[in-house]
Amino acid sequence: MTEPKITQLQPLPDDWQRALAVVAHPDDLEYGCSAAIAAWTDAGREVAYVLATRGEAGIDTLDPAVCGPLREREQRASAAAVGVTTVEFLDHRDGVIEYGLALRRDIAAAIRRHRPELVLTLNHRDTWGGVAWNTPDHVAVGRATLDAAADAGNRWIFPELAEQGLEPWNGVRRVAVAGSSSPTHAVDATPGLERAVRSLLEHRTYIEALTKQDPETYVRDFLTASTQGAAERFGGKPAVAFEVFSR
């Protein structure tokens, strides 16, 4: 018997200057990606966030009218913890985001505004692996982001965007999907891990509603386990793993 060979993850290329992260909800980036983002902003790279919703349907005990503004504030603080100051909201409705032309158009417009070479998003697949079902919001936003990376470069798909002054941007070279069960690449999580903990901890209202555990213990345990999970395929180093689609 021979041990099954474990395929190693490749280092995510760093030949880029601007990244745009597009996700459905406040906390989607902090539950996994933000250690990588902290390392990138340290290195002088620009990263901006676009969120499809304000996460207003995320806390059972809070009315969406109260929850939305609160989670927006928490998201801005969590972005600042990893060096990100641009956070935009597309105002789709939390929990019922529809995959379709409106979403593709909004994300294509964001890509044209920010002109990134790297686009990040969260798992667009039906599951997190095995039988852990994903949510329809993540699937819709992930798929629409992969599509919009191409839409942004085509003048004729959403011609109204150019009429609004948003010229085509065909410079997205990769879309990196976090939380995928089929990762291909990774980023060393060690330098950014402490700020990633601070960043996730900024979602305090959400976390306190989610668990009875001490928030800092919960956050540290979660991020340590998730980055350690990728280590055996990344030379033993804790890592943030991505499934990368090149363009």
Ligand SMILES: [Zn+2]
């Ligand atoms: Zn989410």
